[in-house]
Amino acid sequence: MDLTTWPQVNMINQKNYYTEYLKRDDQILPLRLQQEERRNRMTTNAKDRDRALAQFRPGEAPFQDIELDLDDEVGMDEGSGLMGQDALGAKIIVIHPGSQNLRIGLASDALPKTVPMVVARSWTTNESEEDGGEPRPKRLKVDNGKPLEPEKMFGEEFASQYAAMCTELKVHMRSHKRRVLPNSKELIVNYNKRTPPETISEHNDPHRIDWTEIPSDHRKAPAFVTGKDALRIPDFSNPRYKLFWPLRQGWYNEHDYDQKRILYDDIAVIIEEAIKTQLNIFRKKDWPQYGCVFILPDLYERQYVTQILDMLLRDFGFSRVCFIQESLAATFGAGYTSACVVDIGAQKTSICCVEEGMCMENSRINLKFGGADVTETFIRMMLFDHFPYAEINLNRRYDFLLAEEIKIKFCTLNEGDVSPQPGDFHLRAPGQATRKYLFKTYDEILLAPHGYFQPSIFHNSLKLQDRRKLISRSRDLYDGSPNDPVSAAQTAIIAMTAPPPLNNQTSNGHGDGADGMAISTPVRQLPNPLQKLSEQERNSHSAFGSPAPDDDDTPGPQGDGEVNGTKNELDPSLRDDVLPIAALDTAILTSIIHGARNDDRKTRDFLGGIMVIGGGSQIPGFYTYLEERLKESRPGFVKDIMIGTPPRELDPQGVVWKGGSVFGKLRQTNDSWINKQEHDRLGARVLAYKLMWAW
Numbered sequence: 001m002d003l004t005t006w007p008q009v010n011m012i013n014q015k016n017y018y019t020e021y022l023k024r025d026d027q028i029l030p031l032r033l034q035q036e037e038r039r040n041r042m043t044t045n046a047k048d049r050d051r052a053l054a055q056f057r058p059g060e061a062p063f064q065d066i067e068l069d070l071d072d073e074v075g076m077d078e079g080s081g082l083m084g085q086d087a088l089g090a091k092i093i094v095i096h097p098g099s100q101n102l103r104i105g106l107a108s109d110a111l112p113k114t115v116p117m118v119v120a121r122s123w124t125t126n127e128s129e130e131d132g133g134e135p136r137p138k139r140l141k142v143d144n145g146k147p148l149e150p151e152k153m154f155g156e157e158f159a160s161q162y163a164a165m166c167t168e169l170k171v172h173m174r175s176h177k178r179r180v181l182p183n184s185k186e187l188i189v190n191y192n193k194r195t196p197p198e199t200i201s202e203h204n205d206p207h208r209i210d211w212t213e214i215p216s217d218h219r220k221a222p223a224f225v226t227g228k229d230a231l232r233i234p235d236f237s238n239p240r241y242k243l244f245w246p247l248r249q250g251w252y253n254e255h256d257y258d259q260k261r262i263l264y265d266d267i268a269v270i271i272e273e274a275i276k277t278q279l280n281i282f283r284k285k286d287w288p289q290y291g292c293v294f295i296l297p298d299l300y301e302r303q304y305v306t307q308i309l310d311m312l313l314r315d316f317g318f319s320r321v322c323f324i325q326e327s328l329a330a331t332f333g334a335g336y337t338s339a340c341v342v343d344i345g346a347q348k349t350s351i352c353c354v355e356e357g358m359c360m361e362n363s364r365i366n367l368k369f370g371g372a373d374v375t376e377t378f379i380r381m382m383l384f385d386h387f388p389y390a391e392i393n394l395n396r397r398y399d400f401l402l403a404e405e406i407k408i409k410f411c412t413l414n415e416g417d418v419s420p421q422p423g424d425f426h427l428r429a430p431g432q433a434t435r436k437y438l439f440k441t442y443d444e445i446l447l448a449p450h451g452y453f454q455p456s457i458f459h460n461s462l463k464l465q466d467r468r469k470l471i472s473r474s475r476d477l478y479d480g481s482p483n484d485p486v487s488a489a490q491t492a493i494i495a496m497t498a499p500p501p502l503n504n505q506t507s508n509g510h511g512d513g514a515d516g517m518a519i520s521t522p523v524r525q526l527p528n529p530l531q532k533l534s535e536q537e538r539n540s541h542s543a544f545g546s547p548a549p550d551d552d553d554t555p556g557p558q559g560d561g562e563v564n565g566t567k568n569e570l571d572p573s574l575r576d577d578v579l580p581i582a583a584l585d586t587a588i589l590t591s592i593i594h595g596a597r598n599d600d601r602k603t604r605d606f607l608g609g610i611m612v613i614g615g616g617s618q619i620p621g622f623y624t625y626l627e628e629r630l631k632e633s634r635p636g637f638v639k640d641i642m643i644g645t646p647p648r649e650l651d652p653q654g655v656v657w658k659g660g661s662v663f664g665k666l667r668q669t670n671d672s673w674i675n676k677q678e679h680d681r682l683g684a685r686v687l688a689y690k691l692m693w694a695w
Helices: 029-054 085-089 155-175 184-194 260-278 284-289 302-315 326-334 371-384 397-410 488-497 530-539 572-577 584-596 600-607 622-633 655-665 667-672 676-690
Strands: 092-097 101-106 113-116 119-122 198-200 224-226 241-244 291-296 320-325 338-344 349-355 365-367 421-427 434-441 610-613
Touching: 029 676, 085 655, 092 260, 092 655, 101 260, 101 655, 113 260, 119 260, 155 371, 184 434, 224 260, 260 302, 291 302, 291 326, 291 655, 302 320, 302 676, 320 326, 320 655, 320 667, 320 676, 326 338, 326 349, 326 610, 326 655, 338 584, 338 600, 349 584, 365 488, 365 584, 371 397, 397 421, 488 584, 584 600, 584 622, 610 622
Parallel strands: 092 291, 291 320, 338 610
Antiparallel strands: 092 101, 101 113, 119 224, 119 241, 198 434, 338 349, 349 365, 421 434
């Protein structure tokens, strides 16, 4: 007889028990909603077919039973005359933000609209007046405040490294039987010293600039200005405006902001104004009719993704959103199934191997330099050689635009163009007459873009300044460990760049890099981790091409385990304190090694399918120069290495956006769409079910 009427629960048989909890698709909300949507669509199609059959009369056109794909929800776009995928693309906005430019457009457009990723806000001072009006590039001064001579204004380190690069270039040119004049440098220095500018009146300048007019009345002046108009605001306008770039080096720009809410708002304002002005979708109540494809970096930060998702669904009110990675979008746009994508942007360079529609996780690399570093280095070298416009300051808006124009016009990587060449440019500043400068260039036009392969010449000391000041790292909910995505290739690059003796540093030494001032790229080239892997790869093949047996037949989950004695697992804090900087050819080979995972066939496929995109690669002779560097590094793969450009004469700067538009119009991408109902119920957890890669 039981002592109580409370039901007794018997012990579970540990040898034979089973549960279906969270093991069926209908128990997971996003998957269940997809099934319900398909079922409702199937029911609607069946009712429409039955209704059409019931209304069919003899003598009329025969009824055609069209079997639609369950994922095909595309019909005729009313009023536009578009059918099929074009109709779906007309209701999808593709957004690809960058550190310098935002590319946006409808998926049905052939090319994107490019807008500067900047907003000008009413401020007490402009960016060129801050820090006491310190110019960029920064010049050294004597005690009385006067600038030093051009040969000394950038310090001994830059002067010695620049002189070494010039000597190395001369030796290389002579070895290739190219003519080198012994006094070429002295000729251009003397010419630049004695050439005064020519003044041109405004009415005689056919290419004068229409500056953005700001009302003098503070009450009528706009609170903010975005896009190209922001770059055309006079520096000393009344009221003052300051430029804010919310993304720098592919990260949040925490240096120029004091509150992260303002940082998020600036990103939203730039995208919102671009949708209104570039896509002509002015009424926000129409935005729920549109979906959005947002392109993410390969090595993203989880805080960035969750914030963007919340902004697109809650603030903008889009009906659905999906995400795609940059390298994968590049292969979609170019039509490649597998490639090693090298995307050289304005302030970051990303490298990733893509195979069969998936990014190889361990091959992802994100380097913090790009075309803007080439521009600044080119100006530093020209100033070193007595550039006639010695007052150039890249913090001024018109000087920034002028420097970009000069770089595009003169920089090259063809050694045949290295000779004393005359050039000119027109300086157009608001409220001033146009000045025409004559100058000569020599080896600066090649050595500045050569910084991609010798990044220590770049000014890297301030790129980590105020890192993590506002936005902390994403951490796991259970154990508190950092959970931002990492890759074995990126870890190898950080291990190369990190100062060697980490165990001898004190608590307030180089290990503290939060302010970004103490961490810089070492000038001395650290040992190349690819040397050991190259020797192993050359020795691992027999005379018949068969790979020799490895000591460890089963590769670990993190990739190659160790690279030149450096483990892939680094201290998580080290990833924020060390700036990932490496030579471009070294980084490409590191990415391919970790992506191929010692597979000879994959290695050859990736080496033969290197696709270079991005605005930073639009330098004459860049592809040939990079190919020669790779062949010198890997002489055993000379026949396999090939640098390619996007096919069909696509603009390398818009390939990623084009891939996003193609991805948004594919029928099979319905599983990647996130709607507002799913986001309201699950929040960021829905990304684990919707993204095409491991979240």
